[in-house]
Amino acid sequence: DAGVIQSPRHEVTEMGQEVTLRCKPISGHDYLFWYRQTMMRGLELLIYFNNNVPIDDSGMPEDRFSAKMPNASFSTLKIQPSEPRDSAVYFCASSYYGQPQHFGDGTRLSIL
Amino acid sequence: QKEVEQDPGPLSVPEGAIVSLNCTYSNSAFQYFMWYRQYSRKGPELLMYTYSSGNKEDGRFTAQVDKSSKYISLFIRDSQPSDSATYLCAMSEGYSSASKIIFGSGTRLSIRP
Numbered sequence: 001d002a003g004v005i006q007s008p009r010h011e012v013t014e015m016g017q018e019v020t021l022r023c024k025p026i027s028g029h030d031y032l033f034w035y036r037q038t039m040m041r042g043l044e045l046l047i048y049f050n051n052n053v054p055i056d057d058s059g060m061p062e063d064r065f066s067a068k069m070p071n072a073s074f075s076t077l078k079i080q081p082s083e084p085r086d087s088a089v090y091f092c093a094s095s096y097y098g099q100p101q102h103f104g105d106g107t108r109l110s111i112l
Numbered sequence: 113q114k115e116v117e118q119d120p121g122p123l124s125v126p127e128g129a130i131v132s133l134n135c136t137y138s139n140s141a142f143q144y145f146m147w148y149r150q151y152s153r154k155g156p157e158l159l160m161y162t163y164s165s166g167n168k169e170d171g172r173f174t175a176q177v178d179k180s181s182k183y184i185s186l187f188i189r190d191s192q193p194s195d196s197a198t199y200l201c202a203m204s205e206g207y208s209s210a211s212k213i214i215f216g217s218g219t220r221l222s223i224r225p
Contacts, residue, residue: 004155031210042217043156043200055210091155098207100146103155
């Protein structure tokens with residue numbers, strides 16, 4: 001059974017460019033989470049969806065960040081315009097109600 | 113002050129040793145406590161999950177929660193080189209997927225053969 005799939009695995013881009021990160025959750029899971037991991041701040045929740053609807057986006061750092069979930073099998077996290085301080089590993093996780101979250105292997109983002 | 117504090121390490125021990133990893137927290141409303149293991153360039157994977165105070169054992173791993181002291185521990189017996197990873201403690205107030213999980217910063221563990 002496939003786990004949470006994220007793409008790309010690595011992204012290097014220049015400051016000011018738009019960045020789009022993609023996630024395919026585990027089939028049947030009704031919750032989807034986006035996290036960011038840095039050395040300084042650890043693992044932080046950015047936003048989560050339930051049944052494709054954004055529930056809590058209080059962790060989104062600023063308006064440059066946006067996330068969508070157009071259907072149950074796909075979500076995107078977009079940064080526009082990107083800045084060097086956005087460099088981090090971004091994780092997507094999914095779960096079924098009350099069950100533990102399953103994480104993808106992350107997208108390592110570097111903004112030059 | 114962070115809600116969850118965890119010593120970042122690194123911690124290096126010889127194979128076969130008992131490992132103790134710890135976290136402290138400040139929010140007395142936390143009821144659910146988790147330990148995740150994260151290998152290099154991989155996502156975190158759930159290792160142990162406990163509710164409220166007490167101990168839980170799973171093979172070589174034991175999770176311990178002391179709510180009165182706001183202190184949780186993970187013990188690894190007969191440590192193996194394959195246990196080398198970063199261990200993240202995590203906790204939440206509620207059980208449902210909608211309950212926000214707060215993660216510690218992680219302790220990097222290395223088991224020397």
